[in-house]
Amino acid sequence: MTLSPHDEPAAPMAMATATRQRWMAALARAPRARLEAAWAALADPPAVTLLRPPEIGSAMVRGRTGGTGPRFNLGEVTLTRCSVSLPAVGGAPLIGHGYVAGRDRRHAELAACFDALLQDPARHATLDATLVTPLTEAQAAARRQAQAAASASRVDFFTLVRGE
Amino acid sequence: MYVAVKGGEAAIDAAHRQMAAARRGDPAVPPLTVAQIRAQMGFAVARVMAEGALYDPDLAALALKQAWGDVAEAIFLLRAYRTTLPRLAASEPVDTAHMVVRRRVSAAFKDLPGGQVLGPTFDYTHRLLDFALAAEGQASEAAPAAPDDGRAPDAPMPRVADILGGEGLIEPETAPADEATAPVPDLTRDPLTYPADRATRLQALARGDEGFLLSLAYSTQRGHGGTHPFAGEIRVGEVAVEIVPEDLGFPVVIGDITVCECQMINQFTGSRTAPPQFTRGYGLTLGYNERKAMAMALVDRALRHRELDEAATAPAQDEEFVLSHADVVEASGFVQHLKLPHYVDFQAELDLVRRLRRAAAEGVSHDAPEGAPEDAPHNTSAETTP
Numbered sequence: 207m208t209l210s211p212h213d214e215p216a217a218p219m220a221m222a223t224a225t226r227q228r229w230m231a232a233l234a235r236a237p238r239a240r241l242e243a244a245w246a247a248l249a250d251p252p253a254v255t256l257l258r259p260p261e262i263g264s265a266m267v268r269g270r271t272g273g274t275g276p277r278f279n280l281g282e283v284t285l286t287r288c289s290v291s292l293p294a295v296g297g298a299p300l301i302g303h304g305y306v307a308g309r310d311r312r313h314a315e316l317a318a319c320f321d322a323l324l325q326d327p328a329r330h331a332t333l334d335a336t337l338v339t340p341l342t343e344a345q346a347a348a349r350r351q352a353q354a355a356a357s358a359s360r361v362d363f364f365t366l367v368r369g370e
Numbered sequence: 371m372y373v374a375v376k377g378g379e380a381a382i383d384a385a386h387r388q389m390a391a392a393r394r395g396d397p398a399v400p401p402l403t404v405a406q407i408r409a410q411m412g413f414a415v416a417r418v419m420a421e422g423a424l425y426d427p428d429l430a431a432l433a434l435k436q437a438w439g440d441v442a443e444a445i446f447l448l449r450a451y452r453t454t455l456p457r458l459a460a461s462e463p464v465d466t467a468h469m470v471v472r473r474r475v476s477a478a479f480k481d482l483p484g485g486q487v488l489g490p491t492f493d494y495t496h497r498l499l500d501f502a503l504a505a506e507g508q509a510s511e512a513a514p515a516a517p518d519d520g521r522a523p524d525a526p527m528p529r530v531a532d533i534l535g536g537e538g539l540i541e542p543e544t545a546p547a548d549e550a551t552a553p554v555p556d557l558t559r560d561p562l563t564y565p566a567d568r569a570t571r572l573q574a575l576a577r578g579d580e581g582f583l584l585s586l587a588y589s590t591q592r593g594h595g596g597t598h599p600f601a602g603e604i605r606v607g608e609v610a611v612e613i614v615p616e617d618l619g620f621p622v623v624i625g626d627i628t629v630c631e632c633q634m635i636n637q638f639t640g641s642r643t644a645p646p647q648f649t650r651g652y653g654l655t656l657g658y659n660e661r662k663a664m665a666m667a668l669v670d671r672a673l674r675h676r677e678l679d680e681a682a683t684a685p686a687q688d689e690e691f692v693l694s695h696a697d698v699v700e701a702s703g704f705v706q707h708l709k710l711p712h713y714v715d716f717q718a719e720l721d722l723v724r725r726l727r728r729a730a731a732e733g734v735s736h737d738a739p740e741g742a743p744e745d746a747p748h749n750t751s752a753e754t755t756p
Contacts, residue, residue, distance in 0.1 A: 283426070356487045
């Protein structure tokens with residue numbers, strides 16, 4: 207499947223994938239302290255089973271020649287991953303994955319835990335409203351702020367006509 | 371030849387303790403924290419990440435601290451650490467059109483869609499030492515912000531090359547249709563072989579030594595393989611990194627990294643197969659490394675002489691010369707290994723020189739014996755070509 211995050215989701219299945227992509231991105235970009243606080247605030251925190259304990263490795267970052275051409279390997283980025291299982295809801299256990307740039311094991315573990323919890327229909331709406339949406343908005347605001355700061359140095363160059 | 375020696379453990383240990391003491395310096399001066407280096411030595415951190423070929427600002431800052439500010443040594447430390455990491459994934463290609471742009475300039479177009487944004491730069495400064503920075507404890511001035519320009523945060527900023535491409539005036543760069551199944555060559559897995567394809571060259575240049583590439587790029591400007599470049603566009607900012615985990619099967623964002631991209635636009639008069647149009651050289655670096663990205667784009671273009679039917683006359687166009695010598699860890703290692711004990715080697719050469727002198731004194735005519743060092747400088751093609 208080659209769904210780009212910039213594509214509009216079409217089918218209901220694609221919609222579900224896009225929803226999960228949205229929360230996984232928000233969790234990966236979140237400050238760890240924010241996730242820690244959200245976990246501590248859970249009224250009934252579930253028992254977490256580590257399927258794959260947090261593991262530090264790397265991802266090879268790729269670019270495209272000229273921005274749009276064939277792929278090439280640019281260099282790596284540190285990456286920590288973790289997979290957890292939470293007690294069954296409606297028969298099947300909730301499996302969550304965390305993939306977070308950097309070397310913060312706890313961040314990857316918390317991202318995996320919330321990825322699992324967000325798949326629980328009973329918890330999804332609350333978690334989305336209290337965690338995912340505020341994180342997404344804060345991250346968008348930070349991007350807007352960065353662009354606004356950059357815009358202060360937007361220039362207009364004038365070319366002078368010579369010989370007239 | 372380097373022959374292993376034994377002994378000297380106590381001396382080596384003492385030398386390393388002296389290095390640690392020298393690195394710390396005057397104990398009355400507070401030590402630098404890694405966070406301070408990361409924030410306040412940003413360009414050094416970016417260079418270590420780019421040439422270390424590993425994006426991790428904390429580790430790059432730590433490497434700089436450990437290396438006492440020696441950038442090449444810090445790059446070596448980061449490379450060595452990288453080899454300990456399992457490769458968990460390869461990313462989807464980063465989309466620089468969707469970059470959160472902090473800087474974007476074009477020397478070719480004055481009025482380009484999206485505008486020119488200078489961002490944080492040393493350009494247009496007077497290069498006068500700022501003694502105010504030597505005064506400690508002063509409050510820093512906050513950067514001014516312009517009002518929100520209303521652009522959606524994820525709105526793409528068109529690349530200059532794509533704008534020219536609309537008119538067919540510049541060679542297109544399109545991804546092959548079958549790329550999902552095609553492997554991407556990787557220097558960290560497979561040794562460099564020649565001729566190298568462009569993907570391999572770009573990887574080698576992206577992790578290559580900035581100083582070496584800068585000098586080569588400069589040489590192309592001075593006429594050694596000139597390509598008449600314009601800085602079509604330079605942009606710096608953050609791009610999302612996405613991977614497709616095996617256990618999910620769809621792309622997920624793992625975070626954002628800073629990259630610097632340079633598109634050089636070069637004159638091209640056409641060939642048997644291509645019409646006159648602009649051609650492109652491409653530079654992309656992990657971190658904000660603008661000088662490096664520009665040099666990379668110039669050298670990338672110079673190395674494309676084969677596909678563009680150009681005469682290869684200059685060092686910057688010699689793929690084997692450029693790629694074999696661009697890596698700072700390899701170059702630094704091979705040059706610096708000369709200071710390690712070569713006692714047996716030197717004894718052999720000493721013996722040879724004594725025998726030659728004896729033979730010369732006795733008036734015996736001779737040819738150079740086998741094994742004589744061949745240190746005569748090789749004529750370069752540039753020297754022999756009229």
